[in-house]
Amino acid sequence: xxxxxxxxxxxxxxxxxxxxxxxxxxxxxxxxxxxxxxxxxxxxxxxxxxxxxxxxxxxxxxxxxxxxxxxxxxxxxxxxxxxxxxxxxxxxxxxxxxxxxxxxxxxxxxxxxxxxxxxxxxxxxxxxxxxxxxxxxxxxxxxxxxxxxxxxxxxxxxxxxxxxxxxxxxxxxxxxxxxxxxxxxxxxxxxxxxxxxxxxxxxxxxxxxxxxxxxxxxxxxxxxxxxxxxxxxxxxxxxxxxxxxxxxxxxxxxxxxxxxxxxxxxxxxxxxxxxxxxxxxxxxxxxxxxxxxxxxxxxxxxxxxxxxxxxxxxxxxxxxxxxxxxxxxxxxxxxxxxxxxxxxxxxxxxxxxxxxxx
Numbered sequence: 001x002x003x004x005x006x007x008x009x010x011x012x013x014x015x016x017x018x019x020x021x022x023x024x025x026x027x028x029x030x031x032x033x034x035x036x037x038x039x040x041x042x043x044x045x046x047x048x049x050x051x052x053x054x055x056x057x058x059x060x061x062x063x064x065x066x067x068x069x070x071x072x073x074x075x076x077x078x079x080x081x082x083x084x085x086x087x088x089x090x091x092x093x094x095x096x097x098x099x100x101x102x103x104x105x106x107x108x109x110x111x112x113x114x115x116x117x118x119x120x121x122x123x124x125x126x127x128x129x130x131x132x133x134x135x136x137x138x139x140x141x142x143x144x145x146x147x148x149x150x151x152x153x154x155x156x157x158x159x160x161x162x163x164x165x166x167x168x169x170x171x172x173x174x175x176x177x178x179x180x181x182x183x184x185x186x187x188x189x190x191x192x193x194x195x196x197x198x199x200x201x202x203x204x205x206x207x208x209x210x211x212x213x214x215x216x217x218x219x220x221x222x223x224x225x226x227x228x229x230x231x232x233x234x235x236x237x238x239x240x241x242x243x244x245x246x247x248x249x250x251x252x253x254x255x256x257x258x259x260x261x262x263x264x265x266x267x268x269x270x271x272x273x274x275x276x277x278x279x280x281x282x283x284x285x286x287x288x289x290x291x292x293x294x295x296x297x298x299x300x301x302x303x304x305x306x307x308x309x310x311x312x313x314x315x316x317x318x319x320x321x322x323x324x325x326x327x328x329x330x331x332x333x334x335x336x337x338x339x340x341x342x343x344x345x346x347x348x349x350x351x352x353x354x355x356x357x358x
Contacts, residue, residue, distance in 0.1 A: 019228040020065040025097035027058045057083040072243035073232040079249040081232040089119040117195040118188040129173040158186040178209035198231040277309040281332030
């Protein structure tokens with residue numbers, strides 16, 4: 001689809017068909033390293049002339065999220081997930097590109113966008129710990145400009161729904177992590193936001209609480225409240241079971257986007273060879289470069305420790321198997337076993353991110 005200019009899109013409101021749309025988002029962070037020194041004068045000078053650094057957190061990232069879906073953001077640490085979330089929340093301004101929530105340009109109309117989207121960051125649950133659970137919710141209800149009577153009714157309803165009524169007058173400081181997450185959901189529901197963004201929603205939760213929270217998202221937020229959910233997660237099982245679509249990021253670049261099955265299909269024509277070896281006239285690592293040059297091979301990993309010698313070769317299904325075995329044999333190694341496997345979502349995640357770094 002041909003993208004309109006950012007000005008045309010913002011004015012026409014044609015992006016309202018999508019709950020969230022990002023177009024060619026780019027963000028670069030720069031700075032200088034500080035050098036440790038006991039001299040105050042040298043320390044101040046190091047802030048000015050220290051070694052410069054530059055990190056491209058996002059590079060022309062584009063995708064859209066439909067209403068009522070659970071959209072997953074996957075990627076290793078430093079892939080750009082949190083930067084993307086903070087741009088959607090207007091906590092960071094992109095260097096170029098644009099983000100739209102319900103057709104509203106987040107950077108140009110931040111207050112209007114804030115009414116449509118709420119974000120729950122992993123590093124903060126956004127609660128005043130000195131207040132009781134109920135008072136916390138009443139405080140946020142007032143910030144969302146809810147009339148007192150409506151606020152009282154909604155706070156009582158949500159506390160009852162999430163099983164927090166009996167704790168309403170207790171300090172929020174005494175809550176468990178799972179209770180705090182539930183209270184955070186109560187808070188965002190008070191805002192009337194149609195899009196809710198979670199950064200690692202089940203991080204720090206025990207398995208039972210994590211499963212309860214996933215059920216809360218799918219059954220209560222999506223089905224009952226008709227919310228659109230965006231969630232950044234490292235949990236691939238969680239992404240497979242919950243997300244309708246997944247965007248895979250690595251080093252600020254969008255590697256692929258699609259349903260979990262579609263993401264797996266991006267590596268469907270690939271294969272993993274796990275080869276166990278013995279003997280050898282040279283160190284196992286020395287043949288890694290030659291194996292990498294074999295037609296159809298993408299990634300080669302070797303293990304040579306504690307009596308175990310193993311080579312894992314990842315590549316196209318039609319890679320030159322005979323050439324791989326020839327390289328191994330020429331180095332004096334004997335093949336003890338050879339196993340092949342097809343990719344799972346985890347394999348797709350690992351393989352695409354590895355290839356993205358090469």
